[in-house]
Amino acid sequence: xxxxxxxxxxxxxxxxxxKAGKDDLLLIALSENAQTVAVFTQNAFCAAPVSLARExxxxxxxxxxxxxxxxxxxxxxxxxxxIANALSCCAALGVRAAVAATAVLPFSTGVIGEPLxxxxxxxxxxxxxxxxQPDQWERxxxxxxxxxxxPKLRTTTLEVDGRACVITGIxxxxxxxxxxxxTMLAFIATDAAISAPLLEELLRNAVAKSFNRVTVDGxxxxxxxxxxxxxxxxxxxxxxxxxxxxDFSRALETLMIExxxxxxxxxxxxxxxxxxxxxxxESEAACDQVARTIAHSPLVKTALFASDPNWGxxxxxxxxxxxxxLDTEAVSIEINGVVIAERGARAPSYTEALGQQAMDEDELxxxxxxxxxxxxxxxxxxxxxxxxxxxxxxxxx
Amino acid sequence: xxxxxxxxxxxxxxxxxxKAGKDDLLLIALSENAQTVAVFTQNAFCAAPVSLARExxxxxxxxxxxxxxxxxxxxxxxxxxxIANALSCCAALGVRAAVAATAVLPFSTGVIGEPLxxxxxxxxxxxxxxxxQPDQWERxxxxxxxxxxxPKLRTTTLEVDGRACVITGIxxxxxxxxxxxxTMLAFIATDAAISAPLLEELLRNAVAKSFNRVTVDGxxxxxxxxxxxxxxxxxxxxxxxxxxxxDFSRALETLMIExxxxxxxxxxxxxxxxxxxxxxxESEAACDQVARTIAHSPLVKTALFASDPNWGxxxxxxxxxxxxxLDTEAVSIEINGVVIAERGARAPSYTEALGQQAMDEDELxxxxxxxxxxxxxxxxxxxxxxxxxxxxxxxxx
Numbered sequence: 112x113x114x115x116x117x118x119x120x121x122x123x124x125x126x127x128x129x130k131a132g133k134d135d136l137l138l139i140a141l142s143e144n145a146q147t148v149a150v151f152t153q154n155a156f157c158a159a160p161v162s163l164a165r166e167x168x169x170x171x172x173x174x175x176x177x178x179x180x181x182x183x184x185x186x187x188x189x190x191x192x193x194i195a196n197a198l199s200c201c202a203a204l205g206v207r208a209a210v211a212a213t214a215v216l217p218f219s220t221g222v223i224g225e226p227l228x229x230x231x232x233x234x235x236x237x238x239x240x241x242x243x244q245p246d247q248w249e250r251x252x253x254x255x256x257x258x259x260x261x262p263k264l265r266t267t268t269l270e271v272d273g274r275a276c277v278i279t280g281i282x283x284x285x286x287x288x289x290x291x292x293x294t295m296l297a298f299i300a301t302d303a304a305i306s307a308p309l310l311e312e313l314l315r316n317a318v319a320k321s322f323n324r325v326t327v328d329g330x331x332x333x334x335x336x337x338x339x340x341x342x343x344x345x346x347x348x349x350x351x352x353x354x355x356x357x358d359f360s361r362a363l364e365t366l367m368i369e370x371x372x373x374x375x376x377x378x379x380x381x382x383x384x385x386x387x388x389x390x391x392x393e394s395e396a397a398c399d400q401v402a403r404t405i406a407h408s409p410l411v412k413t414a415l416f417a418s419d420p421n422w423g424x425x426x427x428x429x430x431x432x433x434x435x436x437l438d439t440e441a442v443s444i445e446i447n448g449v450v451i452a453e454r455g456a457r458a459p460s461y462t463e464a465l466g467q468q469a470m471d472e473d474e475l476x477x478x479x480x481x482x483x484x485x486x487x488x489x490x491x492x493x494x495x496x497x498x499x500x501x502x503x504x505x506x507x508x
Numbered sequence: 509x510x511x512x513x514x515x516x517x518x519x520x521x522x523x524x525x526x527k528a529g530k531d532d533l534l535l536i537a538l539s540e541n542a543q544t545v546a547v548f549t550q551n552a553f554c555a556a557p558v559s560l561a562r563e564x565x566x567x568x569x570x571x572x573x574x575x576x577x578x579x580x581x582x583x584x585x586x587x588x589x590x591i592a593n594a595l596s597c598c599a600a601l602g603v604r605a606a607v608a609a610t611a612v613l614p615f616s617t618g619v620i621g622e623p624l625x626x627x628x629x630x631x632x633x634x635x636x637x638x639x640x641q642p643d644q645w646e647r648x649x650x651x652x653x654x655x656x657x658x659p660k661l662r663t664t665t666l667e668v669d670g671r672a673c674v675i676t677g678i679x680x681x682x683x684x685x686x687x688x689x690x691t692m693l694a695f696i697a698t699d700a701a702i703s704a705p706l707l708e709e710l711l712r713n714a715v716a717k718s719f720n721r722v723t724v725d726g727x728x729x730x731x732x733x734x735x736x737x738x739x740x741x742x743x744x745x746x747x748x749x750x751x752x753x754x755d756f757s758r759a760l761e762t763l764m765i766e767x768x769x770x771x772x773x774x775x776x777x778x779x780x781x782x783x784x785x786x787x788x789x790e791s792e793a794a795c796d797q798v799a800r801t802i803a804h805s806p807l808v809k810t811a812l813f814a815s816d817p818n819w820g821x822x823x824x825x826x827x828x829x830x831x832x833x834l835d836t837e838a839v840s841i842e843i844n845g846v847v848i849a850e851r852g853a854r855a856p857s858y859t860e861a862l863g864q865q866a867m868d869e870d871e872l873x874x875x876x877x878x879x880x881x882x883x884x885x886x887x888x889x890x891x892x893x894x895x896x897x898x899x900x901x902x903x904x905x
Binding site: 153154155156157185187188189190191192193222223224225332333407409413416421422423424426427429430431434437439440452454455456457495496497500501 | 550551552553554582584585586587589590619620621622729730804806810813818819820821823824826827828831834836837849851852853854892893894897898
């Protein structure tokens, strides 16, 4: 069974929150001793399920038994009623599964501001519960999607002293063309045994290098969440400070970067995958600021969509990124290895033909050198196309 | 002669920088004692003409004799050669007009990063010079446009002790759908006599309430500039601290707000004019931060384009605007007088029909109340349409 993680079962159902005949409810069951950690959105308007999941994670001492995920409705901007509705779903599952409501972490994604159709969720819970199986990762990956065009599912195996452990994860999110505005959910599990503090550290480190490279903490949607569960069922134990911990950390990071990049590649209306690598800054934060200003510029993004080597728009974005005393003469820009600007102006070696050739690729690696220091920052983004507007103008209508 | 300002003459020519047969060069001649003040972009990559105009304004002690404006090429990101090219154009005009090169302020707008076609500009200077007349404001307003679909020209007359003085201004800029990324130019003149310090104060105050309500200082294009010239030819003298100064200030502010709103209404691909009014913040800066986060959100902007009352996206934008300790329960949102959200959730009185009716208007007044203090902030913006992408993807191709 490819993808399967010992101690994890998944069940999918159709609750009718989305159109009839669409999977829109996912239940993930975790074995009794599984340890779970999570990071959540920092949006002040965090959705009801986010508040409740955070609370239940604490109340269950990091050992929830179920993750209950619905799509089609974000249960965000729904006030007190939203909390009551999310709790009601947790309680309904609790009754069915004979666990406390606090052993259930709820997650929602979809339209903001509409009441959660609690009855539909609750009436589909038995079907999801009865469907729980270890081999349902592929269907689960499909069930959590909204405007995504394809599932995001990754797995990796790690050898530890002759024994194997597995890490498998699913993710959703496609509004990343302008990072941080759409809901990003990811659920990752391993059958290694890992203590809560180490698990927390592993998740935070990997998130910083993966999902936070396409989104920023202070600038997230109302519903973003990433969970990492360790069941220990493989018998592999990862001890803090060990070489195995480093290996596991690297494997987890790689898997999460793959999932994060899958999200970008499936960005709403995306026709380009764009890596922005800013080097030579005085700090990682300064490099990040420049990378995000470029990545968020509609003028840069539409030029990328048009495969137009309009590097002047990139220069203009760097110039307004707010770096103190930027020496524009020191700035250079490369796209896919072609030096397009240096000393703050068009590179002498640059030709429109070379620029066009570089821009015609589907994968663009943009490298900006600031020559102010030794720090750097990586960011992944997409272009801005007609289809982005279409998808987001028509999402509800 | 409607629009005419005594002491100001304008001449338009076709230099062939844009397509043949298009006005792309404007010369504004100012009388000998005219006083000029200006505000320029704060982008670190300011264009060559911006550097030079700033320098020449100082060297001419605020009394330049000519403003030389070309469209079709921004002369930005062009390094040392760009400065030399801009200076060469000023010198060529200086020879023709028998003034020092430093008496000429150069302005450019158009594609960034291409060398300025100096010979074309210089060869068209005589035609522009010979065409100088006081009644050319309308043609001048057309000559400075790039992706704009219509000219922006406003005039007003002020009575001062039985004598009349005129204020007339032209502006260009249409990329304001995502504020601050496209070049905004405005040239304003009056035949009142106003001392340099007062003129400076009048311009800064009016810019803060007009053009800076659609753009922000730290976040401007490489070429943004606004000039205000006072010729004194009407015989009207505006003294600092006088009632006339207040009247003039109000008239100037109104005219500049009209020009700024004209720019927004002509925003690239704009189908909606959107006013964002954030009230009840702890400071104007906090209100402004919220207004800009809403105005820059592609998800909000595409919903506005779709006339979709998707207020959840507005809530989400407010939530990630970075206000410390935001009480989401205190937030309410109105669109054109319809309360759509209050206490951080959908308003009990709200119906989709009411929301739809409000959103169907071409002019949307969005009012966000934070209930944290007494400060407020106004911002004008537009929606994000297919045509925005089309215009900006195809601008060079």
